[in-house]
Amino acid sequence: MKIFLDTADTELIQKHFATGLVDGVTTNPTLIKKSGRDPEEVYQELIDLGLPDISMEVVGTGEEMVAEGRRLAKKFGQNATIKVPCTRGGLAACRILASESIKVNVTLIFSAAQAILAAKAGAAYVSPFVGRVDDNSFDGVSLVAQITGIFREHVARTQVLAASVRDVSSVSKCFGVGSDIVTMPPTVFEKMYNHILTEKGLDLFQQDWDSVNNSTKE
Numbered sequence: 161m162k163i164f165l166d167t168a169d170t171e172l173i174q175k176h177f178a179t180g181l182v183d184g185v186t187t188n189p190t191l192i193k194k195s196g197r198d199p200e201e202v203y204q205e206l207i208d209l210g211l212p213d214i215s216m217e218v219v220g221t222g223e224e225m226v227a228e229g230r231r232l233a234k235k236f237g238q239n240a241t242i243k244v245p246c247t248r249g250g251l252a253a254c255r256i257l258a259s260e261s262i263k264v265n266v267t268l269i270f271s272a273a274q275a276i277l278a279a280k281a282g283a284a285y286v287s288p289f290v291g292r293v294d295d296n297s298f299d300g301v302s303l304v305a306q307i308t309g310i311f312r313e314h315v316a317r318t319q320v321l322a323a324s325v326r327d328v329s330s331v332s333k334c335f336g337v338g339s340d341i342v343t344m345p346p347t348v349f350e351k352m353y354n355h356i357l358t359e360k361g362l363d364l365f366q367q368d369w370d371s372v373n374n375s376t377k378e
Contacts, residue, residue, distance in 0.1 A: 162342075163183055217244075218242055219245075244265070275310070275320075290303070301330065321343060325348060331348065
């Protein structure tokens, strides 16, 4: 089980990576734009922090994605996972990059058929969009389960990276059906620590501890 953070906020990434519970980061143009920073400055800062796996999204035609993917892989080495869309051009780029031992994350997966094509193209990861599938009246977790089942049956090397996860329940469910990785916003990661019964238990322990201390001082 691996947990990735879906953000380009380096301060939050540093905070949560320091816990030892975070394994990588996924980014996209929207997240980079929100950070207001140069993408490659963000990537380098994350590498300097020790992040071993950073999904770096490329856009354009298939040839443009290949060229940009090669450039990023050369500049950032094994820390770079090139992120391409599940389109004809994206899968063509994936096949070329994967043949050159460059890790590729095929994103915007909305069906098992797309995931199969991505695996055939040599993707290191496929990213089914759980929340966005839910938005369109399909079951996102069921899609993850279908993909993991197919990959398991055929001993595929491609890993399933559940994306567009919006709540803690979806995180647990995705891991429960076999997802290798779940990427999530920092807000969801922070909520994974919390449970009302844990809080009640802590309150009870504190009350008992205070009672013991008070009695020993009398």
